[in-house]
Amino acid sequence: MPRTDRPERPDLRAARRCLPEELGAAVDRFERHLSVERGLSTHTVRAYVGDVVSLLDHLHGRRGASSLGRLDLGVLRDWLARMHEVGAGRTTLARRAAAARTFTAWATRHELLTVDPGPRLAAPSKPRTLPTVLRVEQAASVMSCSESATEEADPVALRDHAVLEMLYATGLRVSELCGLDLDDIDDDHRLVRVVGKGDKERAVPFGAPGARALGRWLSSGRPALLTARSGPALFLGKRGGRLDPRAVRRVVHDAIGAVEGAADTGPHGLRHSAATHLLEGGADLRSVQELLGHATLATTQLYTHVTVERLKAIHDRTHPRT
Template sequence: MADVLDEFVRHLGSERGRSEHTLRAYTGDIAGMLRHAVRMGCTEVAEIDVTVLRSWLASLHARGKARATLARRASAVRVFTEWAYRTGRLDADVGVRLASPKAQRDLPEVLRPAEARALLESVAAGTAEGDPVAMRDLAMLETLYATGVRVGELVGLDLDDIDDGRRVVRVFGKGGRERVVPYGVPAERALRDWIARGRPQLAAPGAGPALFVGVRGRRIDQRAVRTVVHERLRAVPDAPDLGPHGLRHSAATHVLEGGADLRMVQELLGHASLGTTQVYTHVSVDRLRKAYRQAHPRA
């Protein structure tokens, strides 16, 4: 079974182009299911049936796993069983009969526009003295909020991904999908300042083309960006404690509140399906209700 798991993960990486983060998640999920199958007496993958899969999900539920976790792991197993059936390791795709609870899709807490402005202004104040770390932090925060990119997409940006003339950034998202996202004048100023004055002070020879670098001069990692966001938000009175994903949700929410439709937000965020973006639908409904109260004579 371990050999089959290794082959499945190689398939995901080489043929389907999944990221390292995704590969680690699949490895953990499928390994857990296989261990459960062994405990139920299975000695090879061919002996796994829907009863084993349901028992595995039930054991996770009994241990208090969240609905979102159960839904994700069931989805991972369905990908595995489809591959195992297609490659002759299972006589039938038993995963298609596996039901899982729908994940609760609540919109995470977001910043109010005034809080986002206060965050960026407080960081900008530190750049006046020429501090390269402050310049970098401002450029990262402006980029996260202006474009709604994921933190993994941010740290993967190279210098030539920035088109300063058109004020757009080229982003490689999940599954290697490429998209071009616009950004505004404040982000343009912050990026120019960082590239021209801040980055040369921090970048080490091993930085390569990385747009953002850490204090050791190499490409910054996701953990460092999360730390920056949390620490910088502490300076904003009453602001929620958010990470980079909170800035992504804030950007999407504020764009919708400004009048954009869900299709535009889908393109901005790089969602493959509009269904993923529909978690923001309540924002559109709130805006519609407000417009109705203002416009309808019987509101």
């Protein structure tokens, strides 16, 4: 695989170009494994490869090694210690340790390493922080204000309202929303077909408000922005191309920022809010897992802590004997 036009930071691109041939070839093979064999997202591949380049740059620059066979537990520990010294937090260290373990396991399976040092690498556990969520009435205000902006049928306003409604109705990731095509929408059954992480497909329902917003966008908004470069994309940018996730983040931040008292959050905050409100409304954990496309139930269980914390806060605020 050629090493040009990489979606990496400039410093990592430079470090990658400077790696000895054997180490550079290992990075190329590992990248192909992640993107082709495992089908991981571009963002995930970029993060893993960046961490591995950092590790191998440390192996070469600090240890003077040109062979992957010199990669052992001491190098891994020294690399993480150096990351800590330059200010990397617990979350970053945990992610980099996970990337290193994935890489050494892969290298051992392909006989690039004789012994896998990864399982013996300890790193700080990633803190489980509670996600920021909107209250139900705040989410309703976001949608109401967004709908009010569509009265003049401006195509961008129609799009933005449909984007907000669909994010909150379905709990989609921003990348999943931007990747939707026209034929991914089943109007009759109010379902959207989503291809999520690991190319896993799922069907997610949406309600009447989402259907109305989407219908207005498709009938009056999308045709006004349509160009030859639009293709089958469901949501379009101002110039007619597929809507960019960065534009969606701006739309969500602006919409939520207009609601007094609402926490500053973005598309993932709407996803968190959707999950929390579903559980508070009586949905079971397994169903929410399916809707969100979580690989394991443990990820979804985080939202149960959110609802419990909110119930405790309500109890403390309202019960006469607290």
